[in-house]
Amino acid sequence: MARVMAVTGNEAVAEAFRQINPDVCAAYPITPQTELMQRFAAFAANGKVDTEIILVESEHSAMSACIGAATAGGRVATATCGPGLALMWEMLFVASGMRLPIVMAVVNRSLSAPINIHCDHADAMGARDSGWVQLWSENAQEAYDNTIQAFRIAEHVDVRLPALVCMDGFIIGHSITRIEFLEDELVKGFTGEYTPLNPLLDIDNPKSFGPLVLTDQYHEYKYAQHEVMWTKVRDVVLGVAAEFEKVSGRRYGLFESYRLDDAEIALVILNSAAGTAKDVVDSFRERGVKAGLLKPRLFRPFPYAEVAQALGGLKAVAVLDRADSFGGYGPVFTEVCSALYPLAKRPAVINKIYGLGGRDFLPQHAERVLKELEEIAQTGRVSVIKEYIGVRE
Amino acid sequence: MSARGYSELPVGPVILDAGNSRLLKTGAWRTINRPVFKEENCSQCLLCWLFCPDMAVRVEDGKVVGFDYEYCKGCGVCAQECPGKKGQKAIAMEEEKK
Amino acid sequence: MAAELQLKELAQRKVLLAPGHRLCAGCGAPIVAKMVLLAASDYPVVAASPTGCLEVSTCISDYTAWEIPWIHSAFENAAATLAGVETMYRALKKKGKIDKEIKFIAIAGDGGTYDIGIQSLSGAMERGHDLLYVCYDNGAYMNTGIQRSGATPLGADTTTSPAGSVIPGKTQRRKDLTKIMAAHNITYTAQASPSHWSDLLKKVSKAVSMKGPKFINVITPCHRGWRARVEDTILLARLAVQTCYWPLYEVENGITRVTYKPREKKPIEEFLKLQGRFKHLFAPENEWIIKQFQEDIDREWERLLKEESLYA
Incomplete structure (x- = not known):
């Protein structure tokens, strides 16, 4: 039985995060995303999730901590928008280059100057070339559904790339609308257990992450990213959508x-x-x-x-x-x-x-x-x- | 240089073989001098082992036995820091034989 | 507190930084990294480094000198990256997916620590992550070719603070990062030097045995950047301590203790004269810089002794 509720877009995505219960979230407050992580922090404070939250001192550190946590070997999520996403820019490429399936909610906000806290898509479009899968959402329901599917897409063995889910700041993020939430068990079953490929914390098999890669290999590593994006992600997105339709009754495509x-x-x-x-x-x-x-x-x-x-x-x-x-x-x-x-x-x-x-x-x-x-x-x-x-x- | 194709690379850059830099024999960097061990002057303080930036001081059963010229870059820190015995150093920097 | 580490015993252990790394002959960084890893080797350790000499030279694909799990992600974020690793460790331990007791150590240069990485470091320390951050301070951006950093001492000739006919090298003092870190009221802060190896090993060993955020700043001579003789790496570190340019002390739970007091404080010239980066200071028109340098050291050393006496 789906639960029908009236919530904001931020609350809807926070609810998806609660149901997925990631191992680690690292985030920094920024309007209009703040409400999302506030909501999620309250879940943690009240024992509704056992996620370890890192309340970092900047978005650059938020993404850096997500990268460290994901490399360590677990499920990682975060959220940001606008200038916060811009500050992460360098690390977005590191996350995708290291092939870490981090999921990020982006509550779209314009970029300064002039400073403005309201919606446009300059933030995520600026991240267009960073190697992240991008899903866009018309309303809170889609943001919720896309967030759940994003984990499956990012973590799929054929993909292993970070994914971001966009919704419009304030217009969707802060507006209360009708949402159908899936049952917790259904979401848990749908996202399943995450198995990291090469966990850094596997202390008995020491690995070095983030080597200097020179002219002899860099081109090949980038080609590998291109190949996944160009030939694999599309089918995985459709496959995940088909499965999602079975559990939710809601149909998604490209x-x-x-x-x-x-x-x-x-x-x-x-x-x-x-x-x-x-x-x-x-x-x-x-x-x-x-x-x-x-x-x-x-x-x-x-x-x-x-x-x-x-x-x-x-x-x-x-x-x-x-x-x-x-x-x-x-x-x-x-x-x-x-x-x-x-x-x-x-x-x-x-x-x-x-x-x-x-x-x-x-x-x-x-x-x-x-x-x-x-x-x-x-x-x-x-x-x-x-x-x-x-x-x- | 690695000639591996893109499909042979790991998913994301990672080195799975810990400590495989051993395969890179930095001893070839030595150009002028090499350290020579004079056991008779050695007090076995092990400082050369501790101070060697290249892990090139060979220790067996807790005792210095000489140098690993496959890795020694010839910096001379060991000889400089060697306290030796009775004013005689146990490490001398001698001209590299070509 | 950990027992005093004996070299005879340590020499039986595996050094967790392998030979074959590409750091310069006589580089101080691997000496410091090696000592840190030896002192921590009672525990399994996961290490992180920011971009820098140590990072690029120890891990060039397909080779790594690290015998332990190690991560590099970027330049300004070793503390945040390792904080993420440490947090995932706690998350997985809580869920029963990991049972080992693992220690986390960042080993980072001064550029990635004093300057571009200070925000990330400050944040990680304030949040109380259970990790040790070791800065190997060689006083400039050596990896990019000896540019001045916030750790570069007064008067030093670097490629971006060149000693010219009008400007005599770096005109600003270095910032005192150890004091800044101590002001975070973290579990443990210390300054150490590879020349005083026993003191360094003891500090690292103590730090890893403690819970919470720890910071150790280690002077790490770079003969390329300091324009010094290759073999003088340890000698220069020793002179830095003996002149009190680099006092050895620790701040443990707010209590300051000077761990080494030279019987006779050497004049700073002894440290400066072996380094080409200070050569111009010995010209008559620049003598005021050496005077200033000495005054700064004397004042700071007196302050440190006074601070220690508060707890004696």
Whole structure:
């Protein structure tokens, strides 16, 4: 029997952590993630988990301690956001390079300056190239479900890579919504026991971790990471999702296709704003416009072939990015274009940057973009490829 | 240089063979001098063993018996620190024979 | 407290740092690491090092000089990394997955300790992790080519504080990290020198037998950086102690004890003159630096003796 409750996104992920009961958590407070670790610390204080929590003095040390703990040989989780993730940046590459299946909740927050505590995706997009598996979540339910699945994906023998689970700061992290929690035993059974590959604490078989690797091997170690990301993770994500569906009744894929089957125009959009956009897609459908939406779930590795298949037959696509690569296109746009490029016939694609620093994404924003797509679909002409929306002149 | 292919490498960089640096014979670094053991002057204080940065002082049954030239880099710390006996050092740095 | 360690007995034990490492001939770091590991060898030990000379030279794939489990993850975080290992150890012990009593030791250079790693170190010490952090202090970033660090003494010529015609080497004093660590009110803080090996071994052995966070700062001559003779590594460490540049003391549960008092305190010139990095200080226009250097040492030594007398 699932427990239905009204909780915040932060509480939902904290609950997943409680049910999984990792051996070690190392974390540092940062808005809007703080509530998550606070909640988890309360579980520890009240004996609801036997996790050892390390309340470090910075996010750099949080990830360093996670790396030490995971190398030692046990299950490790953490959470952060925004500048905290940025401070971890160096260590993110160490975690993936050392092939440590650490799971991290990222409660997306913008980066300074100017300082701003609200949601955008600059933090996780900045970590795009760090070798972590990235799962994105529209709402608290997805964040909870993704967190549980993330442990299975990261720890899978074919993967052994760290994974992060994103949800929008405040918009999801702090909003109370309806959640279906799985039973504790079900989660425990689903995640199972973790068996480390080469535990450092295996004192009778001493190993040296973190050697200097020079020109004769570095390239091969990086290729090994590429190979796993490129050829293994996708199938593991789908396999874990299929198993998860059996226990939860909730279906997950590499991305969500919303009214896309016969669509001519579509929005591609991550996380909470996809919810708003789906309503607008519905209203366009009611008017007879063949509109649809694609919401990426697995952003790293990016499912290029599947995205190409889902969008290839459309006339026009708008990719909405809640992060910018200044002087370049938005990060999701670049991926979608890379996916579509090999196709002989492909849709026109435009890029909109929206919602930075927590600026509301409103239905009229989605409406305006869909109208523009209707026009592009008719004329085949794109006037502006990249544009900010909702900016005051 | 390691010529191993990517699939032969461990999952994440780790050295599983503890202490295998022994295979690297750093004695080849010695260029000018090598330590020579003069047992008659040795008080068996074992300081050379303790101070050797390269674990190149050979000790058997608790007694210094000489040097491991496979690893000795010829730094001369042992000879410098050797208290010897009656003003005579038990370690002399002598020219490396090529 | 652990019994006095005898060399005859220690020489029977396996040295847990293997030969074949790539540190320079005459380097002080492996001497210190070896002594630390010998003194701790009553227990199984897991070690960590930050990026630095010791790290890059002891573990170049596919070879390691470490005979014990060892981890390196980055430069500024040996304390946090080892804190993570130690915490996982406690977690697994609590769950009955490990039964052995394991000790945790970080061995780190001064760059990774005084400067870029001080936050991570301070945090780990404040959180009370059961580990010993040993700093081998050679007074500069030797691994990257002798750049000044927070541990570089006044007047030293380094590649980023070169002694020039206008600026006479490093114009700032070194920071006193041992005092900073003692101010954390941790279980045990000490300063040691490989020249006074018995004192060093005793301190390490005592530290590993104690619960909680421990810190030992060990002067570790680097002939490349100090511009000294290769064979003088231990001699220089001894002079550092005899001049009271590097006082040997310990702070155990808040009580300070000076563990070695030279019968005759040697003038600092004795230490400085053997090192090329201080050569320029002997020029008449720079004599004030030596004077300043000596005054700093005298003041600090007096302060230390006074501090000790508070508990006598």
